[in-house]
Amino acid sequence: MYDKIQLPYSYDALEPYIDAETVNIHYNKHLQTYVNNLNKILEGYDDLVNKYTLKELLFNIEKVPKRIRQDVINQGGGVYNHNLYFSILSPNPTKCPTGKFLNEINKAFGSFDKLKKNLTEASIKQFGSGYGCLVKDKHGKLMIMKTPNQNCPLNEKLIPILMIDVWEHAYYLKYKNLRQNYVENIWNVIDWAKVEEYYNK
Numbered sequence: 001m002y003d004k005i006q007l008p009y010s011y012d013a014l015e016p017y018i019d020a021e022t023v024n025i026h027y028n029k030h031l032q033t034y035v036n037n038l039n040k041i042l043e044g045y046d047d048l049v050n051k052y053t054l055k056e057l058l059f060n061i062e063k064v065p066k067r068i069r070q071d072v073i074n075q076g077g078g079v080y081n082h083n084l085y086f087s088i089l090s091p092n093p094t095k096c097p098t099g100k101f102l103n104e105i106n107k108a109f110g111s112f113d114k115l116k117k118n119l120t121e122a123s124i125k126q127f128g129s130g131y132g133c134l135v136k137d138k139h140g141k142l143m144i145m146k147t148p149n150q151n152c153p154l155n156e157k158l159i160p161i162l163m164i165d166v167w168e169h170a171y172y173l174k175y176k177n178l179r180q181n182y183v184e185n186i187w188n189v190i191d192w193a194k195v196e197e198y199y200n201k
């Protein structure tokens, strides 16, 4: 069985940037549905479930039998991406990266501000549902990408360390059609200490 993370804050903790109703529905309904669907798909595949964490399963997606592979990409990505998304948000975020991570950011993007600018742009420009992502490759090199639907960068052997959910369900109640405002505001609640922890893992 794969599961969602415990939400490390209350539903209203990210106000005014992300409203309580959105967090509640997003976490309890949308994410839970991905969890339920994934576990249903994997019924009878105990060998996979017992052998791999969800991260390993998505990273080694070619090991998943073809007849359920796309479903695992969709539903497993839905679980993993949301767990990552919710885990890097915080009502008391560390606002800046440090140390080796900051050096890598400067090397890859020129500056921390430039990284935020590029990732904001990628998130806004993702056509339709998906995510803007900060990923690292196996050498620790940082890249910005966007992914459609629930595709997870792990499927491409890249490790996501920050994902911004730009499905309408992530912002529509408060921001309506204004994805740009949501993405610009989300920087107020992104915890760079957590992102840095994922980078160093």
Ligand code: MN3
Pocket: 026, 030, 082, 165, 167, 169, 170
């Ligand atoms: Mn979502």
